[in-house]
Amino acid sequence: MPEEEWEDWGDEFERPMAKGEERPVRVYFKGIESNEMVKGRIVKLAGIGVAICDESDRVVLKISKPLPSAVNCREAVEVKALIEALDALVGLGVKKIDVFVDYRALYCHITGKWIVKQRKVVNLMNRVELLKRNFTQVNVYFAPRWDVKLAFKLARDAIESQLTKNVELSGNKDVQEACTICLEDNEPSQMFAVDGCLHRFCFSCMKQHVEVKLLHGLLPSCPHEGCKIRLNVESCRKFLTPKLLGIMIQRVKEESIPVTEKIYCPYPKCSALMSLNEAIRPKMESSSKQPAYGTSGLRKCIQCNGSFCISCKVPWHERMSCSDYKRLNPQKHGEEVKLKALARQKLWRQCVKCNHMIELAEGCFHMTCRYSFLFFLF
Template sequence: MALIEGLNAALTLELPRIVFYCDYFPIYQFVTGRWNPKQRKIEALVDQVTQLREKFTYCIPSLVARNDVKFAFKLAREAIVSQVNRSTDTSAEGSLYETCVICFEEMSIDEIFSVDGCMHRFCYSCMKQHVEVKMLHGMVPKCPHEGCDCELKVDSCSKFLTPKLVEIMKQRKKEASIPVTEKVYCPYPKCSALMSKGEVSEYSRSSAIDVGRSGSRKCIKCNGLFCIDCKVPWHDNMTCFAYKKKYPNPPGEDLKLKTLAQRNMWRQCVKCNHMIELAAGCYHMTCRCGYEFCYTCGAEWKEKKATCSCPLWDDGHIIYDSDEEFDEEFDEDSEDEDYYESDSDDYY
């Protein structure tokens, strides 16, 4: 849409020859005809770009690295911020209005959210979409302003989030607060509560469980006993080795899950064994335990770099087919769903 607006502006200025630069690879592939859009909305936008390009005597796209045009983004954002308007509209009974720097809509200041700490301001609608997308991919939401690392507070975000999304945000913050090596998940399917090793050990001691001599622990949520070493329900009077030898095959429910996973091409994290489904984005996956791997072959990612030669993404997973598809991601119980992130926010 920004490209279409730019092309229309160039036509208004009667510029016959132009080169427009793309720092986003998928858009460059679309406008050059190398990729065919699978979504109707994107196809309509690409067709509109094609029609506008035909009105120029010379109109060529050029692909550039985002780092090479950082200065342009900086100038654009400064121009956007300069357009913020807090003047009084006397025709609207003295109400104050402000332009959201994300959607450019003029909103009543009652619908503008101010981020605690940095005081950057955005409308409730844009903030809600921003927070939803971040949480959908297992990330702790931060201020949308470029380069700002100020984390959003749950209490403040409750102004524009539903109670269910508030609970998901609390879960995301808890996941981020526990180091990867300290994370423990309850093995009982109906619970799956997240705990830290220290937290679960302290709770088990208060419940008169000898945590020093055995691997027995008690879940802080469902009170179910489980083994901290092999991450299964507690096997009384049996070592972990003996338990695995006696029960080499997974339970019936696990077999059904694995069959379903094979049918839907889900992947299982080799570190924590949680099942993962790629909803959208690239094939660089980050499990909720922190383990990073390639969704295609399972190879580990090290220092944000792939150790395999698989393609980074597929066009069909980059952009949602419809708004409803995005909304459905939050229809399931948040405790039973795992959300994962790509290495680049640009793909969402």
């Protein structure tokens, strides 16, 4: 259109872009999770919505997609929605984009203001960075919730579609529930709910989680990221073997006794754990029959009933005082000597508070034991 006519009629038209010029495409996205009631049971569902608009905010593409399973992490769902949007834009050949984010934590992570710490979010953010390389210009803006209302509606529609489908299927069979660890669908009867927080996982994953923690000498807690609810023995009876159940009972007892009050039976075939108050104090005979060396340190094991010295931590030294025993037996037990030698060879250190041996596999020398005691390894 000639400039003369443009001056007269330009208000009725939109000036086309100059040759080779490309204006950024606007991207609105939203990922949401929701607890929905299906057949009298609460089910967590997730969905994502994407609205891609031109520079005038006219919608050119809408995406509404359910997620196969809830991930129990708001930011992870939001990032999945962003990945879906970027994938679509790469397929369309778009090179310049303006991304609008209404979730502050995600905005700060995308712009580099905050460091991502959650592992599942880190992996997703790495995918975002790879997709961003396909664009020549990426502008990120923090937007109010109202600006992403269409994307929110699309995400909600995705959840509604799952809800409708599950209700239709509920007349024929039970609704399947996805385990957030293995992502496999399971019958509700095969899902375990943690007492106190009600996070749900399949029995298989729970058994593996608890077994690994117990074999590492730790008391297991809920595997949900950030949840610190401890698992109790009674609820774990549903999936643990008798052997693992016995180990867990032992770990619970170890955790309940302060470090300074723990005593182990010195007899190798027993080694039962007890507290200072639990150790049996034998009834003393009349003073005329008590030996001169004293029996103030004499205790009996609560399991094998063996007598031992609570001061020397050895089987009871009959007719010998503690000072005489230590003078005649300056060397420590053979097993303890071997452990100390191996520790020196492997450069292990023993925590002065909990007495556990610690090996440095990687990282700095600053160590924190399970009882929050801080020390340097070397």
